[in-house]
Amino acid sequence: MDEFSFIDAIKQKDYKQPTLVKGIGDDAAVFRSTSDIVATVDTFVEHIHFSLETMDPFHIGYRVLAANISDLAAMGSEPAFYLVSMCIPKSWNQQALEEIYRGMRDLAAKHRMDLIGGDTVSGDSLMISITAMGYVPKDKVRYRSDARPGDVVFATGTLGDSRAGLEMLLEGQECKDKDDYIQRHRLPEPRVALALGLQELDRVALNDISDGIASEANEIAEASGIELTIIEEKVPVSQSFHQFTEKQQYDWKLSGGEDFELLGTVSVANWPKVQELAAETETPVQQIGYVREAEEPRVLIQLREETKRLTKSGYTHLK
Secondary structure, X not given: OOHHHHHXXXXXXXXXXXXXXXXXXXXXXXXXXXXXXXXXXXXXXXXXXXXXXXXXXXXXXXXXXXHHHHHHHHOOOEEEEEEEEEEEOXXXXXHHHHHHHHHHHHHHHHOOOEEEEEEEEEOOOOEEEEEEEEEEOOOOOOOHHHOOOOXXXXXXXXXXXXXXXXXXXXXXXXXXXXXXXXXXXXXXXXXXXXXXXXXXXXXXXXXXXXXXXXXXXXXXXXXXXXXXXXXXXXXXXXXXXXXXXHHHHHHHHHHOOOOOEEXXXXXXXXXXXXXXXXXXXXXXXXXXXXXXXXXXXXXXXXXXXXXXXXXXXXXXOOO
């Protein structure tokens, strides 16, 4: 395998985005738009972010692009383009690498995204870096800093499923709905449809749940300068999630991460509209807390018998 034959094997043959002027084939891609452009980048390293022990190459590609699409959704952006750079060790063959790209293409097709470039180099371990871009109508980008006292706090989907699926894969233990949990870990579905629907509203604070809701809630609190309270028993979980120990349930749904759901805040007046849009897009949504004024930004977790501070938790790079 050489770089040029590999690029030829994985490059997109036709394009879906009408704003694209020039795709793969020059030193850079060209596109034009009158909308605001949102860009995000994530880097994934073998044995840290993914492993062949728990997923096939197809799942790796699907999942790394899903992480970027989820970031775009959290900004209220419609996905459009992505670029992929890889550091490739000799232990990976072309067939496996093409499967990674097939996983990306499968998810990209659902959102009409175009692959418009990237780079490949050799190295000691597989690293994948994805840059994704999307469009948002002017002044409709969603920021973590837009939470206000009195807001409703909500979350989409169910939380803790991806971590449960990972545990099933690593430990091999049997449980009810095991295949569903594994599916949620390997093939997450970013909440793009709801995020685009929320463009109707004048103000929404959003964050994607990639590191765990404990971290994401604190990011919103810090950016907005507010106190955010989460009611623990209202955090949405799968129907069979209660089969796990109380500690596992608590840790996985608050700090498990990689569910790629959305955490948000919205005014009480607009909460019914969020529920309406959720129904229209077939997106499960649940009110899980509220926002108050605060002398210092913080997140509280309201349990049955006590209320305590909820700090950031989960995996942290460079810690």
